[in-house]
Amino acid sequence: xxxxxxxxxxxxxxxxxxxxxxxxxxxxxxxxxxxxxxxxxxxxxxxxxxxxxxxxxxxxxxxxxxxxxxxxxxxxxxxxxxxxxxxxxxxxxxxxxxxxxxxxxxxxxxxxxxxxxxxxxxxxxxxxxxxxxxxxxxxxxxxxxxxxxxxxxxxxxxxxxxxxxxxxxxxxxxxxxxxxxxxxxxxxxxxxxxxxxxxxxxxxxxxxxxxxxxxxxxxxxxxxxxxxxxxxxxxxxxxxxxxxxxxxxxxxxxxxxxxxxxxxxxxxxxxxxxxxxx
Amino acid sequence: xxxxxxxxxxxxxxxxxxxxxxxxxxxxxxxxxxxxxxxxxxxxxxxxxxxxxxxxxxxxxxxxxxxxxxxxxxxxxxxxxxxxxxxxxxxxxxxxxxxxxxxxxxxxxxxxxxxxxxxxxxxxxxxxxxxxxxxxxxxxxxxxxxxxxxxxxxxxxxxxxxxxxxxxxxxxxxxxxxxxxxxxxxxxxxxxxxxxxxxxxxxxxxxxxxxxxxxxxxxxxxxxxxxxxxxxxxxxxxxxxxxxxxxxxxxxxxxxxxxxxxxxxxxxxxxxxxxxxxxxxxxxxxxxxxxxxxxxxx
Numbered sequence: 375x376x377x378x379x380x381x382x383x384x385x386x387x388x389x390x391x392x393x394x395x396x397x398x399x400x401x402x403x404x405x406x407x408x409x410x411x412x413x414x415x416x417x418x419x420x421x422x423x424x425x426x427x428x429x430x431x432x433x434x435x436x437x438x439x440x441x442x443x444x445x446x447x448x449x450x451x452x453x454x455x456x457x458x459x460x461x462x463x464x465x466x467x468x469x470x471x472x473x474x475x476x477x478x479x480x481x482x483x484x485x486x487x488x489x490x491x492x493x494x495x496x497x498x499x500x501x502x503x504x505x506x507x508x509x510x511x512x513x514x515x516x517x518x519x520x521x522x523x524x525x526x527x528x529x530x531x532x533x534x535x536x537x538x539x540x541x542x543x544x545x546x547x548x549x550x551x552x553x554x555x556x557x558x559x560x561x562x563x564x565x566x567x568x569x570x571x572x573x574x575x576x577x578x579x580x581x582x583x584x585x586x587x588x589x590x591x592x593x594x595x596x597x598x599x600x601x602x603x604x605x606x607x608x609x610x611x612x613x614x615x616x617x618x619x620x621x622x623x624x625x626x627x628x629x630x631x632x633x634x635x636x637x638x639x640x641x642x643x644x645x646x647x648x649x650x651x652x
Numbered sequence: 653x654x655x656x657x658x659x660x661x662x663x664x665x666x667x668x669x670x671x672x673x674x675x676x677x678x679x680x681x682x683x684x685x686x687x688x689x690x691x692x693x694x695x696x697x698x699x700x701x702x703x704x705x706x707x708x709x710x711x712x713x714x715x716x717x718x719x720x721x722x723x724x725x726x727x728x729x730x731x732x733x734x735x736x737x738x739x740x741x742x743x744x745x746x747x748x749x750x751x752x753x754x755x756x757x758x759x760x761x762x763x764x765x766x767x768x769x770x771x772x773x774x775x776x777x778x779x780x781x782x783x784x785x786x787x788x789x790x791x792x793x794x795x796x797x798x799x800x801x802x803x804x805x806x807x808x809x810x811x812x813x814x815x816x817x818x819x820x821x822x823x824x825x826x827x828x829x830x831x832x833x834x835x836x837x838x839x840x841x842x843x844x845x846x847x848x849x850x851x852x853x854x855x856x857x858x859x860x861x862x863x864x865x866x867x868x869x870x871x872x873x874x875x876x877x878x879x880x881x882x883x884x885x886x887x888x889x890x891x892x893x894x895x896x897x898x899x900x901x902x903x904x905x906x907x908x909x910x911x912x913x914x915x916x917x918x919x920x921x922x923x924x925x926x927x928x929x930x931x932x933x934x935x936x937x938x939x940x941x942x943x944x945x946x947x948x949x950x
Contacts, residue, residue, distance in 0.1 A: 377753065384750045388742045459739075468737040471703045472754045472794075473727035651666075652705040 378482035379489065381474070385456070386486070392452045396490075399448040403497060406441050407505055427604060429509035432521035436600040436622065438502040439528040442494070443597060446532055449490055450539045454552045457483060457543025467652045480644045483540055491532035499525055524597060527624040531596045534636040538589060541639035544646050563588045592631045598622050654681040655716075656802050656833055657702060662711035664697050664857075671697040673857035674711070679802065679835060684828050686844035686865075687837040688943060689854035695837040696733060698854075699806050703731055716801075727755045730795030731804035735811075736787040740780035744771060744790055747779055748797060757798045765793040769823055785816030792823055802833040809843065821846070845939040855947045868942055872909040875918060878931035879905075888925050904931065 386392050409428070414421040428437050460466035469479060506518065542552040563585065570581035585591050603622055657679040664672040672694040679685055689695050700706030702713050704722050715725030738747045745762060752759045766772045769789035774782070782790065788808060795803055808824070809817040824847055828834055838844055844851060851868060853861040861868055879885040882905060889895050889907055896908040915934040922929060937945075 377756070381750065381753045384746070384753060385739060388739070388746055390741065463739055464735075464737040465739060467705050467733070469754060470705050470723070471726060471731045471733065472751050473723055473729075473756075474754050475704075475721070475723035478723070649707070651700070651707055 375481075375485065378478055379485045382456075382482045382486045386452075389456075389459075392456065395448055395452050399445060399494075400497060402445050402448070403442050403494070404501055406438055406501065409441075427511070429505050431506045431510045431512055431518045433600070433603070434502050434506045434510065435521050435524040436597070436603070438498055438505070439524045440597045440600050442498045442501075443528060443531055446494075446535055449494070449532075450536065450556070451549070451553065453487060453490070453536045453539040454543045454556075455549040456486070457540055458547055458549040458552060461547040470652070476647045477644060480544075480640065480647060483643075484537070484640050487533060487536040487540060491529055491536060494532055495525060495529040498528060523624045527596045527629070530629060530632055530636075531593050534589075534593050534632045534639075537636045537639040538593075541643045544643040560590050563590050567591070586628070587631055589632075589635045592628060592635065595628050596624060596632055655679065656681055657713065657715055657835075658718075659698070659702065659713045660711055662698065662701060662713055663709045664694075664701060664706065665709045671857050672701070675854070675857065675859050676711075677852050677859060677862045679833065681801070681833050682831060683850050684834045684848045685836065686848035686851045687835065687854065688839065688841065688844055688851055689837075690839060690947060692856075693854040694857035695839075695854060696806055697857075699731070699733055699804060699835075699837060703729075703733065703804070705733075727757075727798060728801045729804060730798065730800035730802070731806075732788075732791040732795050732808060733804075733806040735784075736791035738779045738787070738790065738794075741778060743776050743778055744782075744793075745775045747790070748794055751794045751797055755798045761797055761799070765796050766790075768796065768826070769793045770819070785812050785819065788812060788816070788820060789823070792820070796827070800832065802835060803827060804835045804837075806837045807839075808836070809838075809840065841938075841940045841943055851939075853943065853946055860946045865939065868939070872912050873934055873936040874906055874908045875915065876931065876933045876935070877905045877907065877929055878903055879922075879927055879929050881927065885922070885927055885929075888922060888927055892921075 409423055412423040427433065470476065542555050546552040546555055567581055567585040570584060575581050602620065655678050660676050662672055662675045675698060687695050697706055701708045704726060715722060744766065748762045749759055763772060766775050769792050771786060771789055771793065809820050812820065828847055836844060836848060848865060850864050852859060877885065885905060886898060889898055894909065894911050894913055896910045898905065898907050915932055919929060919932055
């Protein structure tokens, strides 16, 4: 295991583009902290984002993991190109000739995906902890470490998304096309949902239930948008007579679906490599 | 004799095209093998199959005694196919370190192998800055890192300039002289003739000959002669069973031998019959002539 990870890290260590993008990614995550300094002044009205409770424990776990997950697209570029480079440099072939099995090859990529997701998760945990300790209104240990399911969901979400990217890299071979395919896939999911919701199964819940199983949608559902959960927005909605009765938690079924997709993506990557003549 | 690679009835089809057709041969330790064949004869496909990058359609092959996974066997093999493949953004040394990690061998031989191929002074240059000849030499260094049981080279001099070709050949000769088994695929016959002891000849995926180079040149050679009286010469030869086919080619008479015979013996024989020769050369058919004869479309 360590050998496989070591092999992959040797490939990434000297790749300047991969290094730059990874560093930019982690810097951008820390920029979430900058939200805290956003202030508006309308005459006497003084508005400071940090005071709106977004950095309160345990809400901060939800808010930060949701925001940071948007940035995963940066690491996706690294993951896709780390696979497609192997095709364009024809080093995939050379690796196999040198004695790596196709199974080991896919495994080494997957371990790297786990490592990236792991580092990112630890990083977002630390950033949130520090931000929370600085701005949160509640600082009891019990509250700080509640709702940590979002950190776990964040990790699974990243692993699943990167596995999808890896699969696309193996399947499409070219990084630009693979990333394009990712966008096209997202559009396909939306179109299918729209088609079912407003054409095939009008006025039913069937469309929502089916789209619950779509890979990208399942990943997105893992951490639901946190904004409507904010105190300020809740009270504004109440005044307008709207009532959000949404379950913001991480659902087990959702988690299971995402894990199944992850396993499928990695398995399919292996099957494609195994079947393909290189 | 210890077998390094045994191929049995190997077949590979790409759609309707049969690239390798029921091919069988084996590689024994210590010999230098050449796989000869025109372009598209299935050389690279065969090597691709045994090197784990192309899937076979039928048949089988086994490395060493057959008790080892292909990918683990490949750790004891050094191979370069088609063109050198490395990570362009890494230096020579970094690329070789990666190969060491894959092959699970120590990194201490990197300098030694770079020295062997004459790249030690460029070890910290990026691969992308190398010329094709240097890339090919780096590939050889990489293939030798594990002191392989067998070195497989596919068209190692393809696309190189004369100096590059010469350097690669010298390296191959050095390696062969150290007793390493070598499998060399090429369509360059002089290359194979110079270094190989055994050959496998392929055409359209079918093996036409497999055995030693000496065994392939089975005839006893032929003589080219010229005399003042060509008709008399031809009559004298036709009456002797030692000579086979006789044909006239321009001013010369070409005579194939049916049995081993020295040029001086022939000369003496003819002189005794009162024929004096103005030209007499005995030659064996070259590998090239043999090869063309064998692969002739028919």
